[in-house]
Structures are given as structure tokens and as C-alpha cells.
Amino acid sequence: MPVEETFWSRVQTSFERQGLMQHIGARLLQVEPGLCALALPYSEQVTQQQDGFHGGAIGALADIAGGYAGLTMAPAGMEVATIEYKINFMAAFKGGEIQARGRVVKAGRRVIVTTAEVVHLDASGKETACAVMQQTLMVVPKNY
Numbered sequence: 001m002p003v004e005e006t007f008w009s010r011v012q013t014s015f016e017r018q019g020l021m022q023h024i025g026a027r028l029l030q031v032e033p034g035l036c037a038l039a040l041p042y043s044e045q046v047t048q049q050q051d052g053f054h055g056g057a058i059g060a061l062a063d064i065a066g067g068y069a070g071l072t073m074a075p076a077g078m079e080v081a082t083i084e085y086k087i088n089f090m091a092a093f094k095g096g097e098i099q100a101r102g103r104v105v106k107a108g109r110r111v112i113v114t115t116a117e118v119v120h121l122d123a124s125g126k127e128t129a130c131a132v133m134q135q136t137l138m139v140v141p142k143n144y
Contacts, residue, residue, distance in 0.1 A: 036068035065102030066114035073107035
């Protein structure tokens with residue numbers, strides 16, 4: 001990574017290109033080597049028919065958090081693409097916000113394995129487990 005490029009700026013530049021994340025109102029919370037945390041506030045854009053956070057929104061947030069944790073381990077000039085992920089939903093929530101905390105488990109030259117924990121924070125700040133994901137990423141050339 002070039003000296004002038006920080007982990008935060010590298011991830012933020014890519015994150016700002018994510019139309020879905022911008023559309024649903026997700027935001028970056030933390031970026032460190034091997035770690036990325038994102039938040040998604042409750043809104044009509046991210047609900048399912050029973051007014052809880054939609055599983056697709058939860059999965060997308062976990063995917064992006066794990067992906068950006070992996071990006072911090074990829075060489076300069078490279079990006080990452082998700083090969084696969086598996087997610088377990090543990091509880092449904094309304095209101096507040098969800099946060100996904102992605103971490104690198106193993107970073108290889110071509111494949112990076114990550115995990116992400118998704119938690120719900122209610123209005124009082126109480127944190128409850130929501131979902132857990134395991135993901136495999138492929139290191140690919142950056143094309144923008």
C-alpha cells in the first residue's frame with residue numbers, strides 16, 4: 001500500500017463506490033488491519049414484510065464488513081471479491097441499528113477467509129447478537 005494511502009482511506013474510497021451501501025444508509029465505523037466495522041440504521045429501505053431488518057440487508061452488511069477486513073490485507077492495486085459466504089441468523093430486530101464487525105481469519109496471497117459478527121443495538125445501546133457469517137474472498141485486480 002502506498003505510504004499516503006491509509007487503511008481507512010483505501011476502504012472508504014471503495015465503500016463510497018458501493019451503490020447498495022449508499023442507498024440503504026450504511027456507514028463505516030472502524031478500519032484497521034484485518035478488521036472493518038459498519039453500521040446500518042433501521043429504515044423502511046432495509047425491512048422485510050414484518051418490519052424487521054431484512055435478512056438480505058443483514059447479509060449484505062456482513063459481506064461488506066468481512067470483505068473490507070480482507071481488503072486491508074490485500075496488496076496495493078488489488079481488490080477482493082466474495083467467492084462465497086455462509087450466514088446464520090440468530091434473532092430478528094426492529095428499530096435501532098445493526099453493526100457488522102468483520103475480521104480476517106487467514107490471509108493468503110489469493111484467498112482470504114473472514115468472519116463477521118452482526119449485532120443489534122437498541123435505543124438504549126443494549127447490544128444483542130443478530131447473525132454470524134463466514135466468508136471466502138478472492139484477491140482480484142482493482143479495475144477503477
